[in-house]
Amino acid sequence: MGATDSKLAFRKGVFRLFEERSIPVDADDYWTLFWTLPESTDDVFSLVSQSDIRRARDTAKENLETLIDKIICQMDEIIHAPVFPSTQHSTLRLLNCCRVLTRIMPYVFESPECGEWETSFFWTPRSVKRLVPNTSDDQDKQEDKVRQDIEPPRGEVMITLAIRCLFLAGFSLPPSMATLESHVNYVIWETGVGSSTPIGSFRDNDTNRNEALRLLTVLLSKSMYISPGQITTKEDPWLRFIVTKMERKVVLALLCSLLNTSCKYNPLGWGVPYNHVMFTDTREQLVSMCLRTLLVILDYRSPRSVQSLRLEQQFGSSSKQTESGVKQSPIEEKEENNEREDNLDTSDNLFRHYLSKLHRAQDFQFLIDGIYRILSYPMQATSSYFPSPNKHIKCNVEMMMLCWKLLETNTRFRTYLIDTERSLDLVVVLIYHCMENKLNPAQVGFVRMSAFILQTLSSDPIFGSKLDKPFENPSSLPVSIRIPYFNGTYADFLLISIFTLIATSRGSLSTLYPTLVFTITNISPYVKNLSTASSSKLVALFGSISAPGFLLADESNHRLVGYLLKAFNNIIQYRFSDNPSFIYAIVRNHKKFERLRDMTMENALEDIENSRLLKEGAQRSQHIPASPSHSIPPLSPSKEVSGSPFTESGGDVSESEISATTRVSGELGLDQVSDKVRGKRPEHLLSRGTSEGSLSFQGFRQGRSSSVVSTASLMPGAKHGFTPTEEWVQKWHDQLPLKTILATLDYLVPQIEAMCTTQSLTSDQQILDFLRHQSLSGILPQPQPLSMHRFQWNESLVIWFRSMLWGQTYVSSIANHGPWNGTSVKLFQIKQQETPQNEPPPSPTTQ
DSSP: OOSHHHHHHHHHHHHHHHHSSSOOTTOHHHHTHHHHSOOSHHHHHHHSOHHHHHHHHHHOHHHHHHHHHHHHHHHHHHHTOSSSSOSSSOHHHHHHHHHHHHHHHHHHHHOGGGHHHHHHHHHSOEEEEEEEOOOOSOTTOOSOEEEEEEEOOHHHHHHHHHHHHHTBBTTTBOGGGOOSSOSBOOOOSSSBTTBOSOOOOOHHHHHHHHHHHHHHHHHTGGGGGSOTTTTTTSOOHHHHHHHHSSOHHHHHHHHHHHHHHHHTOOTTTTSOTTHHHHSOOHHHHHHHHHHHHHHHHHTOOOHHHHHHHHHHHHHHHHHOOOTTSOOOOTTOOOEESSOOOOOOOOTTOHHHHHHHTOOOHHHHHHHHHHHHHHHTHHHHHHTOSSSSOSOOOSOHHHHHHHHHHHHHHOHHHHHHHHHSTHHHHHHHHHHHHHHHHTTOGGGHHHHHHHHHHHHHHHTSHHHHHHTTSBOOOGGGSOGGGOOTTOOSBHHHHHHHHHHHHHHHSTTTTGGGHHHHHHHHHHHTTTOOSOOHHHHHHHHHHHHHHTSHHHHTTSTTHHHHHHHHHHHHHHHHHHSTTTOHHHHHHHHHTHHHHHHHHTOOHHHHHHHHHHHHHHHHHHHHHTTOOOOTTOOOOOSSOGGGTTTOSOBOOTTSOOHHHHSOOOOOOTTTSOOOOOHHHHHTSOHHHHHHSSOGGGOBOOOOOOOOSSSSOOHHHHOTTGGGTOOOOHHHHHHHHTTSOOHHHHHHHHHHHHHHHHHHHHSOOOOHHHHHHHHHTOOOTTTSOOOOOOOEEOOOOOHHHHHHHHHHHHHHHHHHHTTTTOTTTTSOOOSSOEEOOOOOTTSOOOOOEEO
């Protein structure tokens, strides 16, 4: 539509759509304008404005109905034409039909007032009159007969036509793929899963596939316009049809085409730095669309299946209370001793059903390699010697979602992944993405998903044993996850990284603390030869989450201590002789466990007050004036007090200075440095040094108007509506699994202290050798059966994942004629970031 006259004619046609009521159905000269005049996507989206569509929808709905019917008929005529493409049935006309529907449909979904009309117009079977020629010999009856035919609902027809466009020879497939019967041929686009024969592809095929996929995604996007509270209870007929009513050959062809196109993509291209500057990669846009369409389809759950999750959660919450009488957190997993299949019902989704049936090793290897290639690409870019040599790919989040869907849907895939070395590579990639995005509010869902995948992997015993493999070439890692002077196993790397993630996230990931601690607990029975650094980090983590201020800040914080103690007990009971460095670490810090054993409400409040006084003393020693309110300002918002056991302030007093710890070795002991010196340390030393003294628990805002502080003023959780009591403390304190570790300390501490006083020890190795040959047989209580904290879906997580998926789809499409731009989305919120003048605005972030 390059000519001004053509654009003006098309614009006048759009005006007529809402200015004139009941445009005749047989006004073909008018209706054909919509698929003959536009020449590009930009023409359709710029000349058909949001207000035009809304006015037609609200004031002349009959014209909108006619336009949709005309487009459906035109698409069907082109797809089933004997000759395609041709002048009358051109590729451009089919593209324009797709573009106009893509432009219109979001405004149909956004209006609550159109709900009944949408159901009636799109999902009610149509009665169509057809003339049947008279074949009777009776000459008196020359008139043709009129027959009433029932045709499928328009919604079914639109989805079917969009899928046929994806497998149309001469459009999305090479012309040679046409058969004698039809131009529609359900063949797999790329080699990989289900196909070893390439069909060939041209750039125009990729562009047309992208247009058809965008139409299909828009047709399936009704979820965007449903509030989170209703998203799991309202049936989506568009999604229900595609996942339950499609033919088997169509489902398999579409599933494998989307999978193979996504996993075969190589963002490196020729492997030449800056090649993205010289050449435009049209393939990446298609890969992103394939991933989003596939994920939307795989994520469908019927209201019935979500209701079963809800009932299971309610039943579990009502019948299985925790020992302290507090209900389980939504992300806390049920513990089972035996292996079980995930409770994922695939009967209501044909795509998920066939995905769960994949079993060939070559298919799994293809998928794993493709997923890792995309997820590891940012790591390779940051490790290059060239400044920004590679382009920024935009499908990392979607590929992580696909990885998670495969892990939860296909247990054979998960087993195959864990059996290979690629599972260890995946751990490094997951840690990398967590570290890179931990402080980015727009990517908190990405971090959360990575943590859930780690928990899923850790629930397999084979994975726990695999982590004992030595970590090779750690110096090649990106700076964000590189551990200085690291020489250990993958288990050491994982444990230190989890500790660093918690310690440096400033409380922004407090909702993930249970997930990260579950991961530690799951792998604890299988880890061997933990290093000094990882052992120290584990004990430092325990010291921080067992601090009185953290325990009293929230009614569920004590559970983290219980889970971590369970991990310690597993190491002692099942891997005692294999982990002397860890045993040595808990022996050196035995007073931390004794303090928790002797904890009462009274001495907890005393510890909090002593901590406050010591911090104020440290401030005065550094000549830092106190704030006017005489309070210690936290480094993070007050809501994070209950979530973060750490601060990054060097001026805070560390646990090691509040409670003295037995120091046996200078190398393994705590750093005896002043707060002033510690305050000058770089942040990476605070988070990754071998000293436990570099970590401190969250300071609490306390007044000091008098030397006597009331009980209420010391309650760190009071401002959040939670007030701990002596009875509450006693209830959960009695249930802490302290017996095993206290029995170990009672047996070992006196012996090691005697060694230090009676023998001339020259190195810590002597003590480690002593511990390695010790036996706790007959000393420890009976070990509990091993159990795993498995990830399990519930209704709130289903809503979260769907919101993140559609939010990512929305944001990714903004710059490329986003179909949903400016519509009244209800599933999530869009925050527009403020930018300085003369700079292009960044993409909005999902809330």
